[in-house]
Amino acid sequence: MKFKLTTLACLVGMSLAGNALAATDTSAEVKKLRQEVNALNAKAKEWEEWKAPKTLVHLAGFASVGFTQPEKGTGSFSTGSFSPIFHYQFAEDVMMEAELEFEGSATGASVAGIDYMTIDYFMNDYAALVVGKFLSPIGQFRQNIHPSWINKMAAAPVGFGHDQAAPNADVGMMVRGGFTTDSGSHNYALYVANGPTLEPNTAGTEIEMIETPGLNQDVEGAKVVGGRYGLFFAEQQLDIGFSAAVGGTSVRLSTTNYESARSYQVVGFDMTWRVAGFDVRAEYVSQKVGDSSSSSITDGGTWTAMYAQIAYKFNPSNWEAVLRYGQYDTPDAASDVNQVAAGLNYVFASNVVAKFNYELNTNPNAGQTAENRMLAQLAYGF
């Protein structure tokens, strides 16, 4: 930028100087020239100020629109989601990052929420303190792949949606950062947070799902402590991550009434490998809820999901092909899904992608079914 500005100033200066010499009234011309140079200097200073002021404000985010055609029902257009991201940064010390999520719904009301909102304090080159509501650092999909322009498929892998096997968000505090050694780049996140709650089915006989929207209250008084440790080998373009968390959770009887604590555990493994033009990703996550003899629902349960995805971009064309296999296993036989999804993407730009997917969904349990779907989506990250 500096170089460009200086060049520009020189060029303007030279042409103006040429004019001035040719003119008869030199002093008037010189005065005019001075004024113009001063104006240019002021402009240049203004541009320089964009480079590193103390307070920075930036609006980013992503949005998607789409069409979904289930195998048997009618197809529908939908506004996927609109997720503005706000960044406010003070010098190199503090950043507020927040992502809102607006989603259309089938009934007309749109659903708005805070996806995350944290104040980050950069303590030193290797650690930052993050306080607030954050995307769960367990695994890679929820924190790094969920934005529609990043996910190479139109939908999340089975089990990685809201309130399924992969924890979504949490409210608490976290220390995260990275350091490098000879073996590679290391990154870590350690957190303590309010943790999830359990939603019973309508009959109140079973736990229907583990809710991880990131609640502002710790209903049963047992925090969750955990984290992720990741290794990145730059030369091999290989990322691997291990995650785990333990703590307590409880069944919600009503919006104000919760049972006492029972145990909660989550483990995860994730990897990404870019090799020979292929982009390979895989992830496994399992959340386990303990039994509780004092509860109206004594049985706990385990929610497990995994996927493996491979993508290939046919450079220099804009087409990209994606194949993904996923499994979602829950205590409720009707919710289990095995999925094979195939997709063809048209990558207009690195942040604008049109996706065409077909999902083959099957339920592995006897007497249960799952429906196939066709999805089309246009995603834009900004």
Place this chain on the structure above:
Amino acid sequence: MSKKLLMTVKTLSASLLLASAAMIINPAVAADKPSTKGDVGRGAKAWVENCVRCHNVRDPKELRDDQWITTTYHMRMRAGLTGQQTRDIIAFLQMSN
């Protein structure tokens, strides 16, 4: 000790443990932060290696100098980059936009 109090003590100790773990990682926390300036050459290498890990690489020309600062700090959090890598990448992006 009541169960509630025990929980509070547990949470506080976990939080303290977290904070002290962070302090141990860099013993120089209490001192001034090392603010070695960003280096364009190192930044170019770090950009090529790191900025394709999660999504398609974003063109340096997409954003203004100031916007690259917030964005790269945001990505530092996502990717676990060090402060030095962050400053190097910002220097590279600001030169290339």
